[in-house]
Amino acid sequence: MPSVILALVVVIAFALYFLVWAGTNAQLQAVRSGQIPEPRGGTAQLEEALRMLGPDHVQEIGVGVVVGIGRVMLIVFAASHIGTEFGWGTLRTLLAHGAGRGTFLASKAASLGLFAAVLVAVGTLGAIGASYAVVGLGGGSSGAGVDLEAVASIAAKGIYTCLPYMALAVGIAVLARSAGAGIGAGLVVLFAEGIIADILVALNRDYAQIVNWGLARNVTALARATSNVESPSAGISLPDPAQAAITLGAYTAIFMAIAYWRLRTRDVTIG
Amino acid sequence: MTVAPADVVLRTKGLVKRFGEITAVDGLDLEVRRGEVVGLLGPNGAGKSTTIGIVLGLITPTAGSAEILGRDVRSRRGAALRGVGAMLEVTSFYPYLSGRDNLIAIAILRGGGALARVDPLLARLGLAQRARSSFRTYSLGMRQRLGVASTLLADPALVILDEPANGLDPAGQREIRELIRELAKEGRGVLLASHLLHEVEQVCDRVMVIKKGKLIGSGTIAEVTRRGGYLEIAIAETARAAGILRRLPGVKEIRETANGIDVIADSERGADLNRALASAGLYASAIVPRASSLEDVFLELTETEAAPAQAAG
Numbered sequence: 001m002p003s004v005i006l007a008l009v010v011v012i013a014f015a016l017y018f019l020v021w022a023g024t025n026a027q028l029q030a031v032r033s034g035q036i037p038e039p040r041g042g043t044a045q046l047e048e049a050l051r052m053l054g055p056d057h058v059q060e061i062g063v064g065v066v067v068g069i070g071r072v073m074l075i076v077f078a079a080s081h082i083g084t085e086f087g088w089g090t091l092r093t094l095l096a097h098g099a100g101r102g103t104f105l106a107s108k109a110a111s112l113g114l115f116a117a118v119l120v121a122v123g124t125l126g127a128i129g130a131s132y133a134v135v136g137l138g139g140g141s142s143g144a145g146v147d148l149e150a151v152a153s154i155a156a157k158g159i160y161t162c163l164p165y166m167a168l169a170v171g172i173a174v175l176a177r178s179a180g181a182g183i184g185a186g187l188v189v190l191f192a193e194g195i196i197a198d199i200l201v202a203l204n205r206d207y208a209q210i211v212n213w214g215l216a217r218n219v220t221a222l223a224r225a226t227s228n229v230e231s232p233s234a235g236i237s238l239p240d241p242a243q244a245a246i247t248l249g250a251y252t253a254i255f256m257a258i259a260y261w262r263l264r265t266r267d268v269t270i271g
Numbered sequence: 272m273t274v275a276p277a278d279v280v281l282r283t284k285g286l287v288k289r290f291g292e293i294t295a296v297d298g299l300d301l302e303v304r305r306g307e308v309v310g311l312l313g314p315n316g317a318g319k320s321t322t323i324g325i326v327l328g329l330i331t332p333t334a335g336s337a338e339i340l341g342r343d344v345r346s347r348r349g350a351a352l353r354g355v356g357a358m359l360e361v362t363s364f365y366p367y368l369s370g371r372d373n374l375i376a377i378a379i380l381r382g383g384g385a386l387a388r389v390d391p392l393l394a395r396l397g398l399a400q401r402a403r404s405s406f407r408t409y410s411l412g413m414r415q416r417l418g419v420a421s422t423l424l425a426d427p428a429l430v431i432l433d434e435p436a437n438g439l440d441p442a443g444q445r446e447i448r449e450l451i452r453e454l455a456k457e458g459r460g461v462l463l464a465s466h467l468l469h470e471v472e473q474v475c476d477r478v479m480v481i482k483k484g485k486l487i488g489s490g491t492i493a494e495v496t497r498r499g500g501y502l503e504i505a506i507a508e509t510a511r512a513a514g515i516l517r518r519l520p521g522v523k524e525i526r527e528t529a530n531g532i533d534v535i536a537d538s539e540r541g542a543d544l545n546r547a548l549a550s551a552g553l554y555a556s557a558i559v560p561r562a563s564s565l566e567d568v569f570l571e572l573t574e575t576e577a578a579p580a581q582a583a584g
Contacts, residue, residue, distance in 0.1 A: 088365065088366065089363030090363050090364065092329060092361075092363055093363045093421075094380065095327070095328070095329055096352075096357045097357075097377050097381060097425075098348075098349060098352035098381065100348070265331075267324070267331060268324070268329040268330065269321075269329070269330065
């Protein structure tokens with residue numbers, strides 16, 4: 001499963017870069033050849049879109065895509081990583097052979113953190129490769145090249161924003177002794193919470209005081225602090241990036257603590 | 272008999288486990304010593320697996336304690352389990368790993384010299400040929416063998432085997448029986464939970480029969496089977512003899528047979544029966560104590576309502 005996920009994130013990064021490049025480039029060529037009318041404002045927006053695919057913008061587009069897709073994959077992986085131990089009965093085997101419950105969970109958490117880092121790193125390398133490939137196909141310039149420091153910084157923050165979702169998936173998988181429950185809960189929170197938060201803030205800005213304690217707005221706040229890409233919530237009071245980092249860290253710790261408490265107190269029955 | 276603490280590898284005291292309204296284990300006292308094989312018997316739902324779960328620290332007891340090599344399982348679980356190798360009723364390994372890799376994973380967890388025992392154990396359990404095949408391709412019998420192999424990785428003083436012969440063919444069952452005896456000869460204590468009573472009868476030194484979580488009978492195989500034994504009396508006037516013996520205290524049942532009568536009574540009552548017959552002018556040509564099979568005793572014990580009692584010993 002891990003190698004499939006890693007391969008998939010690279011394929012998706014390449015596919016997205018090629019789709020965006022092919023679509024934008026085709027549109028631009030059609031405008032230039034007069035096949036379709038020129039959009040209002042000229043072709044500047046299309047040319048800007050092509051420039052954004054260049055290696056010097058990987059930290060804004062490529063890493064964002066990888067972290068966005070990676071978050072979904074990591075929720076699935078985290079829940080499966082622990083849920084299958086219940087499903088296969090291997091947790092029972094490990095505990096019967098002397099493994100400690102705390103040690104078991106700590107090793108799972110460490111391997112999940114490591115995998116999140118590897119996934120974002122591999123995906124980012126894939127995005128960088130895709131970026132050079134589409135620039136090469138278009139015969140354009142790769143500009144100043146990849147800003148490795150910026151890419152590393154944004155990738156690291158991207159990994160950090162994945163952790164609470166992974167911890168939530170682990171917590172639910174332990175509570176329900178099921179990978180499916182962890183995946184379901186993680187994905188529902190990932191997709192639904194952000195939408196609900198944005199709707200509430202759009203209805204009344206005062207609701208930001210409440211929804212800013214959720215996951216989605218803190219993730220957005222941390223992403224905006226390091227990216228030039230505007231989020232849908234731009235302009236509406238997001239949490240301070242430092243506060244966002246602390247809140248996300250606290251959620252990760254709380255979800256893991258719940259998982260540990262349940263694992264420690266639960267009877268592991270046989271048969 | 273007083274047993275030196277050093278000889279006791281497993282001891283439970285007043286073990287109780289309740290799941291809500293259900294009492295799965297009810298005041299169970301168990302003891303396994305070095306070099307002996309103890310059979311844990313009971314019908315389905317008797318509390319055998321729950322007891323094993325408590326001993327391994329998988330299940331927290333409501334009351335009582337379990338000690339392995341004198342170490343309390345709750346307060347010193349890690350140290351206590353270092354001396355145990357356990358195979359649970361459902362053998363669970365990582366399906367995508369080979370049998371060998373599964374053992375290596377457990378050996379790494381176990382530490383010590385466990386890694387060096389992986390290949391010899393695969394050979395000892397007849398799995399060397401398929402050691403590198405993935406676990407998901409193993410037959411039930413191979414899975415059981417791998418489970419048994421995993422119990423020996425840590426060179427344990429106590430081996431717990433829950434239904435180890437499940438899914439094995441007769442030759443495989445015999446191999447497991449021989450292995451269990453070898454383990455006992457090596458000075459390990461073995462706790463064997465099994466439904467195969469003839470297997471238990473052949474390998475166990477002592478048995479403990481539980482029902483509804485209570486100990487309803489225990490002792491050596493000889494003691495337990497004697498409990499359900501009978502006296503075979505070869506005599507001519509069977510009807511008259513039966514009438515005389517039926518009045519004697521301790522005689523539970525009399526069955527007339529082709530050659531005489533079978534008297535269900537304590538086998539040590541042979542002399543009393545003989546005396547009673549002789550005083551009535553009846554002379555038996557033979558009085559032979561016969562033991563019941565373990566199966567007969569098991570059924571007799573478990574089909575009557577559970578009441579805490581020592582069957583023998």
